[in-house]
Amino acid sequence: MVELCVLLVFMIIAAIVAIEAKDLLSSVVAVGAVGLALCIVFLILKAPDVAITQLVVEILALIILIRATLKRDLPFSTSGRWFLNTLITLAFIAVFLSIAYKGLKDLPEFGYPIMRIAQTYLKEGVMETGATNIVASVILDYRAFDTLGEATVLFTAVIGILSVVRRIGRKKENQRLEEKLEGEDE
Amino acid sequence: MSREHDKGMSLIVKTITRLTVGLILLYGIYILSHGHISPGGGFAGGIIIALSFVHLMLAYGKDVALAKLPKSVASFFESMGAILFLGIALLGFAGGYFFLNFISKGQPFRLFSAGIIPLSNIAISLKVGAGLFAIFVALVLLKFESEK
Amino acid sequence: MIAYLLCLTLFSLGIYCILRKRNIIKIIIGVIIAEYAVNLFFVLVAYRIEGRSPIYSPDEKIFNMVDALPQAVVLTAIVIGLATTALLIGIAMRIYDKYGTFDITKIRELRG
Numbered sequence: 001m002v003e004l005c006v007l008l009v010f011m012i013i014a015a016i017v018a019i020e021a022k023d024l025l026s027s028v029v030a031v032g033a034v035g036l037a038l039c040i041v042f043l044i045l046k047a048p049d050v051a052i053t054q055l056v057v058e059i060l061a062l063i064i065l066i067r068a069t070l071k072r073d074l075p076f077s078t079s080g081r082w083f084l085n086t087l088i089t090l091a092f093i094a095v096f097l098s099i100a101y102k103g104l105k106d107l108p109e110f111g112y113p114i115m116r117i118a119q120t121y122l123k124e125g126v127m128e129t130g131a132t133n134i135v136a137s138v139i140l141d142y143r144a145f146d147t148l149g150e151a152t153v154l155f156t157a158v159i160g161i162l163s164v165v166r167r168i169g170r171k172k173e174n175q176r177l178e179e180k181l182e183g184e185d186e
Numbered sequence: 187m188s189r190e191h192d193k194g195m196s197l198i199v200k201t202i203t204r205l206t207v208g209l210i211l212l213y214g215i216y217i218l219s220h221g222h223i224s225p226g227g228g229f230a231g232g233i234i235i236a237l238s239f240v241h242l243m244l245a246y247g248k249d250v251a252l253a254k255l256p257k258s259v260a261s262f263f264e265s266m267g268a269i270l271f272l273g274i275a276l277l278g279f280a281g282g283y284f285f286l287n288f289i290s291k292g293q294p295f296r297l298f299s300a301g302i303i304p305l306s307n308i309a310i311s312l313k314v315g316a317g318l319f320a321i322f323v324a325l326v327l328l329k330f331e332s333e334k
Numbered sequence: 335m336i337a338y339l340l341c342l343t344l345f346s347l348g349i350y351c352i353l354r355k356r357n358i359i360k361i362i363i364g365v366i367i368a369e370y371a372v373n374l375f376f377v378l379v380a381y382r383i384e385g386r387s388p389i390y391s392p393d394e395k396i397f398n399m400v401d402a403l404p405q406a407v408v409l410t411a412i413v414i415g416l417a418t419t420a421l422l423i424g425i426a427m428r429i430y431d432k433y434g435t436f437d438i439t440k441i442r443e444l445r446g
Contacts, residue, residue: 001337008340015344015367019351024359031363038370045377046387047405048225050412052217054373056233057416060318061366063240067326068423069359089353093346104338111383118403126390131222131300134388134399138406139227140306147306148275150410151268151313157417158264158317161424165324225389229413295392314413321420325427 004044011037024069032062049135194247203245210238221307222300232311236319248327260320267312274302274309337378345371358426358436365422369415373408380404 011034018030035058042051108114121138131137139147194200218231243251298304348371351364380401388402426436433441 005336005340008337008344011370012340012344012347015347018363018367019347019355019360024357027360027363031366034367034370038374041374042377045381046385046400047377047380047408048387048389049227049230050373050377050405050408052226052230053233053409053412056230056237057412059237060233060240060322061416061419063244064322064325064420064423065359065362068427085354089350092353093350096349097342097346100342104342107338107379110335110337110378111381113380113382113401115382115401118401121402122388122399126294129300129303130294131303132294132390133222133225133227134390134402135225135406135409136222136227136303136307137300138402139409140303140310141301143406144275144306146407146410147310148271150414151271151310153414154314154317154417155264155268157421158320160421161321161324164421164424164428165328225387227409229409233413294390318416321417325420325424 004041007037007041007044011041025066028062028065028069031065032058035061049133194250195245199245203241207238207242210241211235214238218307218311219297219304222303223295223297228307228310229314231307232313232315233318235311236315236322239319240322243322243327252323252327257320257323260316260323262316263312264316264320267309267314267316270309271306271313274305278302338375341371341375341378344374356437356439358429358438361438362419362422362426366415366419369419373411373415376404376408376411 014030014033014037018027018034021027021030035054039051039055039058042048042054121142122134125134125137126132129137129141131141214231214234214237216231217226217234218228221227221231239255243255294300345368348364348366348368351367352361355361355364380403382398382400385398385400386396388399388405390396429441430436435441
């Protein structure tokens with residue numbers, strides 16, 4: 001598991017670079033590095049379906065992020081009360097980490113999952129569904145409702161984006177139509 | 187940024203795009219159709235197909251590309267994908283319950299096996315690919331007020 | 335156990351970025367990093383020592399596969415994360431049109 005821990009440390013360092021960089025383009029490139037290292041970690045953890053999806057999704061996210069940050073610069077000033085804000089944030093994170101540690105102690109040890117439900121899927125998946133890719137049979141046969149929910153969420157997100165981003169020229173089009181109608185009336 | 191988008195990129199990029207876009211599309215269709223045999227499936231295949239169109243748009247500029255693939259086509263395909271997926275689910279009612287796998291299973295490891303799973307993969311890939319392509323057109327290609 | 339702790343560190347880095355930064359794009363980057371950490375946690379729980387990926391092969395019998403259920407869950411979660419990120423960026427671009435800046439301390443008036 002040495003390569004797993006090395007890649008995780010690389011992801012943490014790249015995340016720190018993404019957070020602290022002054023230039024927006026550098027932080028976007030660092031987020032791309034985190035995503036690529038995550039794809040390789042998924043391959044090490046024997047999840048090829050997830051790795052392919054993560055790679056192509058991250059490429060698309062990078063294209064959209066670069067479009068948003070290309071010509072818009074970063075303000076350089078920091079406000080007052082910097083010390084109090086950082087202290088409150090670190091206290092919150094410390095509380096969160098202590099509660100999370102109590103929860104993490106009850107997890108099964110890394111590498112020995114309990115797999116109560118997945119035993120049935122793995123043993124009888126090929127017989128019942130006929131697909132030899134167990135993950136595909138889980139998302140499209142055993143748990144197809146979740147895929148339906150995901151399709152709905154994607155649809156709603158696309159409608160939301162198309163309603164937030166308005167096209168340029170609509171106001172001018174309406175004005176031109178009004179002027180034409182007024183001209184015809186006279 | 188928008189003025190550069192109208193003209194597209196340099197000649198080298200355009201030549202390489204012309205050679206590779208068909209191969210990317212073919213790769214996406216391969217990952218999509220073998221979703222029940224090897225890793226991949228509907229989500230990854232649909233996004234790869236959308237990425238091939240995005241590649242075409244980024245290399246050739248906005249006006250040339252939008253003349254070939256108008257925006258209404260993307261919304262048509264997305265709705266078609268959603269309706270197809272719901273239709274396959276509702277047809278399960280003919281056998282017993284929602285989402286029943288009613289086509290015969292066939293032998294494993296062949297392309298035409300596993301009941302409704304390949305058809306569901308095609309429906310999901312239409313939906314995801316067209317939806318993400320519509321997101322890309324809305325966010326990257328259209329001009330905003332501050333850039334005029 | 336070390337893998338779980340490193341994943342938790344990545345998640346708290348994302349939360350720190352959401353809480354502390356003043357630029358909207360940095361906040362969105364924090365959301366993206368937190369999403370990556372959560373997906374990583376699911377796939378970490380599913381791993382089995384000396385396991386193989388959950389895909390059958392025609393010529394050998396495989397007995398020790400990793401857990402297939404969290405991988406199916408993470409597959410849809412990644413695509414939903416992309417849709418959420420795109421919506422956040424669309425809203426951020428519209429905010430830049432209205433106010434001329436990405437700084438959240440200057441976005442105070444409710445303009446129509």
